[in-house]
Amino acid sequence: MSLEMTIKQRDNNQGIPNLEAFSNTLQDLAYKDNDIIVVTSDSRGSGKLVPFGEKFPKQMVEVGIAEQNLVGIAAGIASTGKKVFAVSPACFLTARSFEQVKNDVAYSDNPVNLIGISAGVSYGALGTTHHSLHDYAALRAVNNITILAPADNYETEMAIRFAAMTKEPVYIRFGKKPMPYISKNKDFEIGKGRLIKEGSEAVIIATGETVFPSIEAAAFLESHHGVSAGVVSMHTIRPLDIQLLSDLAAKYPVMLTVEEHMVNGGLGEACASYLLQKGKHVKFKIMGIPDEYTVTGSQLEIFNHYGISEKGIAAEVMKLIE
Amino acid sequence: MTIQELAFKSLDYRKKILKYIKLANAGHTGGSLSCIDILNILYNEILNVLPHNFSDKNRDRYIQSKGHSVEALYVVLADRGFYPESLLETLCQYQSHFIGHPTKKIPGIEQNTGALGHGLALSVGIAIAGKMDRASYRVFTLLGDGELAEGSNWEALMAASHYELDNLVIILDYNKLQITGPNKEVMKLEPLSPKFEAFGCSVREINGHDLASIKQTLQDVPFEKGKPSLIIAHTIKGKGVSYMENAIKWHHGVPNDAQYQQAMEELEDRIINLQTIVPQ
Numbered sequence: 001m002s003l004e005m006t007i008k009q010r011d012n013n014q015g016i017p018n019l020e021a022f023s024n025t026l027q028d029l030a031y032k033d034n035d036i037i038v039v040t041s042d043s044r045g046s047g048k049l050v051p052f053g054e055k056f057p058k059q060m061v062e063v064g065i066a067e068q069n070l071v072g073i074a075a076g077i078a079s080t081g082k083k084v085f086a087v088s089p090a091c092f093l094t095a096r097s098f099e100q101v102k103n104d105v106a107y108s109d110n111p112v113n114l115i116g117i118s119a120g121v122s123y124g125a126l127g128t129t130h131h132s133l134h135d136y137a138a139l140r141a142v143n144n145i146t147i148l149a150p151a152d153n154y155e156t157e158m159a160i161r162f163a164a165m166t167k168e169p170v171y172i173r174f175g176k177k178p179m180p181y182i183s184k185n186k187d188f189e190i191g192k193g194r195l196i197k198e199g200s201e202a203v204i205i206a207t208g209e210t211v212f213p214s215i216e217a218a219a220f221l222e223s224h225h226g227v228s229a230g231v232v233s234m235h236t237i238r239p240l241d242i243q244l245l246s247d248l249a250a251k252y253p254v255m256l257t258v259e260e261h262m263v264n265g266g267l268g269e270a271c272a273s274y275l276l277q278k279g280k281h282v283k284f285k286i287m288g289i290p291d292e293y294t295v296t297g298s299q300l301e302i303f304n305h306y307g308i309s310e311k312g313i314a315a316e317v318m319k320l321i322e
Numbered sequence: 323m324t325i326q327e328l329a330f331k332s333l334d335y336r337k338k339i340l341k342y343i344k345l346a347n348a349g350h351t352g353g354s355l356s357c358i359d360i361l362n363i364l365y366n367e368i369l370n371v372l373p374h375n376f377s378d379k380n381r382d383r384y385i386q387s388k389g390h391s392v393e394a395l396y397v398v399l400a401d402r403g404f405y406p407e408s409l410l411e412t413l414c415q416y417q418s419h420f421i422g423h424p425t426k427k428i429p430g431i432e433q434n435t436g437a438l439g440h441g442l443a444l445s446v447g448i449a450i451a452g453k454m455d456r457a458s459y460r461v462f463t464l465l466g467d468g469e470l471a472e473g474s475n476w477e478a479l480m481a482a483s484h485y486e487l488d489n490l491v492i493i494l495d496y497n498k499l500q501i502t503g504p505n506k507e508v509m510k511l512e513p514l515s516p517k518f519e520a521f522g523c524s525v526r527e528i529n530g531h532d533l534a535s536i537k538q539t540l541q542d543v544p545f546e547k548g549k550p551s552l553i554i555a556h557t558i559k560g561k562g563v564s565y566m567e568n569a570i571k572w573h574h575g576v577p578n579d580a581q582y583q584q585a586m587e588e589l590e591d592r593i594i595n596l597q598t599i600v601p602q
Contacts, residue, residue, distance in 0.1 A: 110433075
């Protein structure tokens, strides 16, 4: 079954950072398409884009450490019909250049692909300046941007291929740690959550790099508590898969969302808002980074501190069930 | 067009700007009047842009960074045939596309602007794409002086110079006033020319109401190979209406009936003078 497979893959250290999967996919696309343009803000190293720059120097634009300029210039280039990827740490891309994203990309309908690298708490102990725990909330409040958080290399590749094709603005964020494959099914579709594991008593809806610990939690619930929990990778935060949400609310009495984002304004609140307005009642919990000064630590330590872990997520599910 | 014909257009545009601002009971009066001579020359003499070629990849681009002076742009685009002028009667009305800042919903407008400090980076991006494609188009952008306090302009200037964008023409509508008061009191800009030169631009200063001078200067671009051209156009806010000139209250003031009548009479007198002094 897919769960065992993913754990085996992780133990075998399969899977590379989504960041590298992104760079590899982009190079693959650029071989056949010289309209693929990458714009960076002194971020080609952290974006794993040095090989891209070496192979396609004419398709790379460097703007220096100037994120407002990064997004403004990317929007200008995109307006001429090129497929532009503006790559910068998610923390700066969605905060420093927020007005350029709102006006020059979204409002002006310039189809820039905003690539937020080292997202969430990937930068760990570098601290809050480098964390992006606001990006879903900020961009959900801006009309006309698809928001994606791939969980593994497969979802990353599919997200990037979609971004290269679409004529609409897209934001994609991922971290920098190697990510195990979460499923062997090739069923990625924009706007459609992926049911990674079926269950009956509870469902965990996770996104990005919190999907893997959610899968581990489901296994833990099964082996330690005899509880059958389903897991969904909700890689598309917007547009939200409301059909799947409805189906899940009909089937599962307990629902838990998990995200590498502040609990305010992210995936969990998006799900809660939909369910409440549709009159669908489930036992519900939003897991994420709480509204407080974030604890110091590595990404893994921060996850563990706030219970975004095999045992932490399992414990929250048990609290809702009991 | 002869300079006299262009002068007539400028006066006619000024009347229309006031007409539609009066009708809408809203608008950026002073700034529209300070930049209208520049827009006149751009659209009637310089840009290879007309309704029939607006989707042509090689059309020149005009990005109005000082988006609030949109009334000037609306009037010129109507005159160039992008839409019937009567549509301007809907300016700022419920459900109109003619809002108080440029948007792509209006035929002839390239980018949505209005938040200051955005137009230059957009223009740099379009100019970079032009260089990549070895395209023949040029990119013209109009900046306000007040918006130079936005740091994003200086980021964009660095990139314009770094990428040697001699297909980029930056025009500063230097009327020296902003909503609160004179630039020099709000945030000092001078010495401006050396600043732009230090950022790698090739700079010329002109009288932004001297049509012959605007035309000649815009025909001379690029001023230097490998450098963005930057024109400091010295202008007068509210130019053309005696009581609006250099008066801060007309930044977005709307004339009352008596003021409107006086403005129209002043402009009409100048049109008559133009016809009698230099008959065609």
